[in-house]
Amino acid sequence: MPLSYDTAPTGPDDRGDADAAVVDLLVRTYPPELVDAAIAACGRTERRRRLLPARRMVYFVLAMAAFSPAPYLDVMRRLESGLRRAGLSQPGPSAGKAAIFQARERLGSGPLEVLFRDSALPGTEAGTGEAPAPRHWSAPPHHSAPHWRGRTLHLLAEQRTAASRHTSPTPRLTVTGLLDGGTGEVVDAVWDASGAPATLLRSVGPDTLLVVQGPAPDHALAAAAAARGTGVAWRLPTARLPLQPERRLEDGSFLVRPRGVPLRVIGAGLVTTLLDPSLAPADELLAATDAVPDGRLLGAALLAAGPDAAPLTSRTAEGVDQELYGRLLVHNARRRAADLAAFACGPCPGAR
Structure with missing residues (x-):
């Protein structure tokens, strides 16, 4: 039976498992090398070690969408827990709300936009009507x-x-x-x-x-x-x-x-x-x-987490762009997972 990413947790352990499943979906859909390439394309790669590096903040923006309307610190805690399970994070000092705000501003919306466009299903190259340039991600073989x-x-x-x-x-x-x-x-x-x-x-x-x-x-x-x-x-x-x-x-x-x-x-x-x-x-x-x-x-893509999702919370135009790209990326990850589950399940009822 395919794993569901939208099942409501019933207790602390269930919630931890559900959070880990969400983070696992995000990391598998947008692996670190794809995220790092988007960051580098926008010149956001760090020259010194930071508490909240750019890669971590890309995943944080995605987690904001996936866990909406959870507050900043709760989102970061749940993200860190999921990343540790995936072997992508080690225990360390916790970041405060002000540090997260500053790290989001430092990241900007560019890496999220590049990640969105580089991971989208193949279409045509923008403005040309011609076949697209090679993407970092390619559609699953069964997708048509x-x-x-x-x-x-x-x-x-x-x-x-x-x-x-x-x-x-x-x-x-x-x-x-x-x-x-x-x-x-x-x-x-x-x-x-x-x-x-x-x-x-x-x-x-x-x-x-x-x-x-x-x-x-x-x-x-x-x-x-x-x-x-x-x-x-x-x-x-x-x-x-x-x-x-x-x-x-x-x-x-x-x-x-x-x-x-x-x-x-x-x-x-x-x-x-x-x-x-x-x-x-x-x-x-x-x-x-x-x-x-x-x-x-x-509408489901923009709400990202369902009918209880909060409205956009960013207070700057750049933050709104970042937040919207994050919600679109989470929607695409979920649709892609559903498509793959339906393919693996074949004609089983309720796959899509």
């Missing part, structure tokens, strides 16, 4: 993103997450994420950025069907996707386009042209940039968009 008519399926979703009132006058951040259509891992993400959906086209190729859940059709995204050959399909509660059909098609769908961008409206609340019914039959397209993960997975 779902396809429809030769197009890889990805999900694009938006989520608003609560931020510390000390960070900015905006109490919530809008995070736009690109999720793998098979595992539900977050491949790319941006937050509080104008034109965010179109920006995430950098991580998909032209032979992609991008399923968008949540926001209404984005004309900038539609135009940018059409220019590069990427298909987009918006799943909406209802197809609400206040336009008269430009032309009805033989399968019952119809074309509209909001702001000069041609779109095809299919019943049951689906709007797409794929205009030819012979190449994208309505019933097949509906089935394909229903097969991708639910967009609420992005």
